[in-house]
Amino acid sequence: MSDEQLVGIVLVSHSAEVAASVAELAKGLAGGGPAVPVAPAGGTEGGGLGTSSELIAAAAVSVDRGAGVAVLADLGSAVLTVKALLAEGDELPEPTRLVDAPFLEGAVAAVVTASTGADLAAVEAAATEAYAYRKV
Amino acid sequence: MLDAAFFRRWMTVTAASVDREAERLTALDSPIGDADHGSNLQRGFRAVTAALEKEPPGTPGGVLTLAGRQLISTVGGASGPLYGTLLRRTGKALGDAGEVSAEQLAEALRAGVDAVMTLGGAAPGDKTMIDALVPAVDALGNSFTAARTAAEEGAVATTPLQARKGRASYLGERSIGHQDPGATSAALLIAGLVEAAGE
Numbered sequence: 001m002s003d004e005q006l007v008g009i010v011l012v013s014h015s016a017e018v019a020a021s022v023a024e025l026a027k028g029l030a031g032g033g034p035a036v037p038v039a040p041a042g043g044t045e046g047g048g049l050g051t052s053s054e055l056i057a058a059a060a061v062s063v064d065r066g067a068g069v070a071v072l073a074d075l076g077s078a079v080l081t082v083k084a085l086l087a088e089g090d091e092l093p094e095p096t097r098l099v100d101a102p103f104l105e106g107a108v109a110a111v112v113t114a115s116t117g118a119d120l121a122a123v124e125a126a127a128t129e130a131y132a133y134r135k136v
Numbered sequence: 137m138l139d140a141a142f143f144r145r146w147m148t149v150t151a152a153s154v155d156r157e158a159e160r161l162t163a164l165d166s167p168i169g170d171a172d173h174g175s176n177l178q179r180g181f182r183a184v185t186a187a188l189e190k191e192p193p194g195t196p197g198g199v200l201t202l203a204g205r206q207l208i209s210t211v212g213g214a215s216g217p218l219y220g221t222l223l224r225r226t227g228k229a230l231g232d233a234g235e236v237s238a239e240q241l242a243e244a245l246r247a248g249v250d251a252v253m254t255l256g257g258a259a260p261g262d263k264t265m266i267d268a269l270v271p272a273v274d275a276l277g278n279s280f281t282a283a284r285t286a287a288e289e290g291a292v293a294t295t296p297l298q299a300r301k302g303r304a305s306y307l308g309e310r311s312i313g314h315q316d317p318g319a320t321s322a323a324l325l326i327a328g329l330v331e332a333a334g335e
Contacts, residue, residue, distance in 0.1 A: 048212070
């Protein structure tokens with residue numbers, strides 16, 4: 001499995017710090033398996049709060065190992081910008097999916113699942129399932 | 137018939153009115169949004185005019201798809217992908233024709249508005265740009281002036297509505313009583329048609 005291509009994960013937040021921290025947390029919790037390519041795409045290019053399509057596209061390309069890319073987004077413009085890029089058709093690696101999942105919990109589930117060598121559909125399913133883990 | 141020069145004028149006069157109204161748009165966005173609508177759109181439309189100056193496309197569809205792309209990549213907020221999708225999808229619907237009729241523009245703009253509704257999941261009455269755009273497209277069959285009036289009335293009519301989309305929706309009933317900034321900027325875009333036509 002060592003030469004298997006892993007699904008890449010992109011974390012899109014309005015804040016560069018949030019995206020980077022969630023990426024770090026998810027990678028930390030993924031344990032000692034193969035290193036999953038995870039890239040944060042947070043904030044605008046100028047370092048402000050918001051969403052940058054350029055940062056998202058660059059992050060997606062950077063994590064693409066040929067097995068597909070799962071994108072998680074936090075709110076509003078982050079979600080809409082990813083959808084608009086997907087509609088564009090040629091901006092993101094093929095296949096890239098916007099995963100409908102809670103941002104932090106979904107990121108952990110996605111990265112842990114990807115580290116097992118799971119395919120894009122399994123990574124997406126694991127991230128989406130994170131909605132079902134009730135806390136009380 | 138409307139040529140590429142008309143569409144470039146439409147974008148530049150809209151950019152100028154967004155510049156003029158940026159403070160008002162941001163003021164509308166401060167009680168119910170994150171107070172950046174004016175500055176975000178200003179940045180986006182400045183990028184649009186710069187791109188159109190640098191490489192002026194020769195067709196109406198080319199002008200709008202280039203403008204839409206610039207908005208998606210430079211705005212930084214939700215209005216970027218929403219306006220970007222509106223213009224790009226309208227541009228794609230116009231195809232490669234060198235000139236288009238007002239009827240073709242109305243039809244293409246309807247395709248653009250439909251794409252925005254699909255992207256954002258908003259319907260009329262949700263207190264969004266859709267509340268200005270749908271009546272404008274409906275009135276576009278009559279004249280640009282009628283579309284401008286319909287868009288402005290649609291924007292004003294968002295005031296008593298409760299927001300169901302975006303950040304304003306978290307405010308629930310407290311969003312009532314504020315005119316929607318997105319519907320207000322959409323009315324500026326439609327007003328730009330009248331100005332571009334010199335009517």
